[in-house]
Amino acid sequence: MSKLILLFLALIPLLCSSFSPETPSDRRVLVLLDDFALKSSHSLFFNSLKSRGFDLHFHLADDPKIALQRYGQYLFDALILFSPTIERFGGSVDAAAILDFVDSGHDLVVAADSNASDLIREIATECGVDFDEDPAALVVDHSGYAVSATEGDHTLIASDDFIKSDVILGSKKIEATLFYDFSHYMRQAPVLFQGIGHSLNPTNSLVLKVLSASPSAFSANPKSKVTTPPSLTGSSISLVSVIQARNNARILISGSLSMFSNRFFRSGVQKAGSPIKHEKSGNEQFLNELSKWVFHERGHLKAVNVQHHKVGEANEPAIYRINDNLEYSVEVYEWSGSAWEPYVADDVQVQFYMMSPYVLKTLSTDGKGRYFTSFKVPDVYGVFQFKVEYEKLGYTSLSLAKQIPVRPFRHNEYERFIPAAYPYYGAAFSMMAGFFVFTAVHLYSK
Amino acid sequence: MARSSSKDAQDLFRALWSAYAATPTNLKIIDLYVLFAVFTALIQVVYMALVGSFPFNSFLSGVLSCVGTAVLAVCLRIQVNKENKEFKDLAPERAFADFVLCNLVLHLVIMNFLG
The missing domain is CATH 3.40.50 (Rossmann fold)
Structure with a gap:
């Protein structure tokens, strides 16, 4: 028993x-x-x-x-x-x-x-x-x-x-x-x-x-x-x-x-x-x-482990700033009937999407299922999505979307002094200096 | 004809200069100050045309500080001019005080807008 x-x-x-x-x-x-x-x-x-x-x-x-x-x-x-x-x-x-x-x-x-x-x-x-x-x-x-x-x-x-x-x-x-x-x-x-x-x-x-x-x-x-x-x-x-x-x-x-x-x-x-x-x-x-x-013994894809972070950092941020450089990666595997095997293709693309794709990049692959790329966040702020829409003849379609907000520069992230503007600074200060000199001359010229 | 017209122009400028020479010294100083401001403004406009309008706020504040200075100086000139009967009740000291106050406000605004 x-x-x-x-x-x-x-x-x-x-x-x-x-x-x-x-x-x-x-x-x-x-x-x-x-x-x-x-x-x-x-x-x-x-x-x-x-x-x-x-x-x-x-x-x-x-x-x-x-x-x-x-x-x-x-x-x-x-x-x-x-x-x-x-x-x-x-x-x-x-x-x-x-x-x-x-x-x-x-x-x-x-x-x-x-x-x-x-x-x-x-x-x-x-x-x-x-x-x-x-x-x-x-x-x-x-x-x-x-x-x-x-x-x-x-x-x-x-x-x-x-x-x-x-x-x-x-x-x-x-x-x-x-x-x-x-x-x-x-x-x-x-x-x-x-x-x-x-x-x-x-x-x-x-x-x-x-x-x-x-x-x-x-x-x-x-x-x-x-x-x-x-x-x-x-x-x-x-x-x-x-x-x-x-x-x-x-x-x-x-x-x-x-x-x-x-x-x-x-x-x-x-x-x-x-x-x-x-x-x-x-x-x-x-x-x-x-x-x-x-019967799905072939051509069945799955995408896992979507990661994105700023270049040089490891952690996923909650928000990006415009013009940040970022890295995006995703792993795609194909079901072989008994195990998940790396899917190798050169046409997987990621979109950085807000109403329309602002960035569309083809991902490079390491041949072990990992797809990655890096790009610069566009000079537009708003709520974006990382989108992978992969539809290939015979394969199951992949549709990934991950939302991420993008903020503009903070006021203290701009350049303090711009070299091209030095003549304007000079003009403004020379007007102030001129004002002092003129005042002195005007008062004591009588 | 051309020679006579250029001669006329020379006569005209000479007459103008001799008339201007009679201007009191304090008014001449103000005129010099106005000229300095206008000239600085022109330099900035030429520089902007060459380099481009990128820090546009800086350009505006630079030019407007010159223009504002010139305008205020012209106002002062009108008020301290003895021959101007319109402001004969206004003391020149009062006019100068107004001028200083307005300049302080102008430069405060310019400094805020420059950066």
């Missing part, structure tokens, strides 16, 4: 290790499925998540017992919706509950598919992504399709139009080593995609196209003749998109559920018109790296 209690006590830290500012990676993930068969047909993706320490809870999407929160506390840190056809979630979950979940800073992965339900489309629309309205439409590409044994209808697309961002897709390029024509090629393996396309809402500035269709793609029903121009064409079709909300919640929206499947992970791929046959599609690496980003 005592052993059991000891074991329980030892487990408490593990049980409590949920999302927190100190360890921003997600831990508990709710996976909602249409069918438990997905658990085995998509097991490679789920196993990759499990091996990275995620605690996956599988439920059918219409399970009446599912709940995102209990007693006002969220039970999960992230939600994976692999249930494209669901019309109504079971339990208390609905579109509004899912959006509230995101609004409170949690992450979301949505995979739609052909015959995606209105519910999934509504959630996507709320996130700034509009799926093709035609329920029978698929993304078709007659020149960028993946070559397969059967000719098919060219809905299986091999796409390699990735977003150019190492933080979202990982610094290791999606690539395959090939021996072709006696020379050694490194070439990115395309990602297989079969599903519906979406467009990004132009008014939403937070949504990013991660994988886009080729210029020859279009979205239409592959079984019928295209009589009217398709509503979505070319590279404006997004296949996979991500959103980072202003509260740093991250959302992944894909138009294809099958791109997560073992079959696509393991399948070889040869893009039409390309002589290179890749042994393995880029799906596994692409989606694993993307899931690392979505």
